[in-house]
Amino acid sequence: MSHSRNYAIIGCGMMGREHMRNLALVPGADLVAIADPDAGSRKAAADQAAALGQDIRLFSDGAEMLAQIKPDAVIIASPNFTHFDAVRPAMKSGAAVLLEKPMCTTVADAAVLERAVRDYENLFWVGLEYRYMPPVTRCVQRIHAGEAGDIKMLAIREHRFPFLEKVGDWNRFNRNTGGTLVEKCCHFFDLMRHILRDEPVRIFASGAQDVNHLNEMYEGEVPDIIDNAFVLVDFAGGARGVLDLCMFAEGSEQQEEISAAGPIGKLEVKLPKAEVTWSPRSKAGVEVETVETPQDALEAGDHHGATFFQQRDFHEALLNAGPPLITARDGYRSVVMGAAAQQSIATGLPVQIQFEDAN
Numbered sequence: 001m002s003h004s005r006n007y008a009i010i011g012c013g014m015m016g017r018e019h020m021r022n023l024a025l026v027p028g029a030d031l032v033a034i035a036d037p038d039a040g041s042r043k044a045a046a047d048q049a050a051a052l053g054q055d056i057r058l059f060s061d062g063a064e065m066l067a068q069i070k071p072d073a074v075i076i077a078s079p080n081f082t083h084f085d086a087v088r089p090a091m092k093s094g095a096a097v098l099l100e101k102p103m104c105t106t107v108a109d110a111a112v113l114e115r116a117v118r119d120y121e122n123l124f125w126v127g128l129e130y131r132y133m134p135p136v137t138r139c140v141q142r143i144h145a146g147e148a149g150d151i152k153m154l155a156i157r158e159h160r161f162p163f164l165e166k167v168g169d170w171n172r173f174n175r176n177t178g179g180t181l182v183e184k185c186c187h188f189f190d191l192m193r194h195i196l197r198d199e200p201v202r203i204f205a206s207g208a209q210d211v212n213h214l215n216e217m218y219e220g221e222v223p224d225i226i227d228n229a230f231v232l233v234d235f236a237g238g239a240r241g242v243l244d245l246c247m248f249a250e251g252s253e254q255q256e257e258i259s260a261a262g263p264i265g266k267l268e269v270k271l272p273k274a275e276v277t278w279s280p281r282s283k284a285g286v287e288v289e290t291v292e293t294p295q296d297a298l299e300a301g302d303h304h305g306a307t308f309f310q311q312r313d314f315h316e317a318l319l320n321a322g323p324p325l326i327t328a329r330d331g332y333r334s335v336v337m338g339a340a341a342q343q344s345i346a347t348g349l350p351v352q353i354q355f356e357d358a359n
Contacts, residue, residue: 004029006031007071007075009033010077010086010090011076012034012041013036013077014164018301018302032056033057034056034065035059038167071095075098076097080171083102084112084113087099097124101127101187102331103331105178124328126334128186132305138276139268140194143267148264154261156242156257158244158246159252160255163184171225172223179226180245185341189243196237199235199333203350206230210248254272266279336353337353
């Protein structure tokens, strides 16, 4: 059996080009085409492909590309608000699909897509790659091994830079993104479910747009995307999770910090420091484990190597007809949690979580 498979990418902006660089690191993952309606993005992708030695065809339309190329797998990295429409021709073609986060910008669309994927005969994977940052992966392994006991409190903190500039600055508005807590934070809600191996029952959030983008104007509109929030999540098994997000803290030494505390002790991981810290309640002393990420994976993207490790596993599943490790169900539920947090901020009230895919 050949270990090579042909890939195509829909959307070759910042994230699409990160996927291009990481595909170049996966043996047998042969990129053959990209599609994007923006000429500038196509030119940037063509230049990058030439530097990487990737022989690709360029298209302005994803459906036209799929009709001509017939790839084995399609990566969809177009703007959030296009995901629901962009994925349909990919599924119609029968190709394996890696759909970037968020799965969709609305709960209704995510639910429709999750139901459609249940009958899909090929691989369908949602790109919630924060699980794949090597230090995070190692910390989760140790949590799941029971080192800290049954986790009661889970805290995720991201203090970072504002939203980056995208083509047309589409990410400045809730209607295009689903809101910050869908667009950016679906990663963290997925991590909460993954770490706790449990489901949320209630979300209460407070947040606002206090600093970023207030002096920007687009066709007479000021951006409405929030830049900071606290989100409290109650889980069915009794654990609590909290997200602390600040997007005007680019001077922070550590961008992401995850802390999981149980009756035996606490496990923490920090990025970019790449250290997993164990703090036992016995006061026997703190132990620090440094988790290295290969330099080529670090240099290929902005997600601490996560994109490479996810694509490696996606390619392996594609070769061996294996199951997705991050499913449409995961994608749908992360959108529900983000949308509930946005709703809680808008109303000032806690939101009970209900999943349509519960049965």
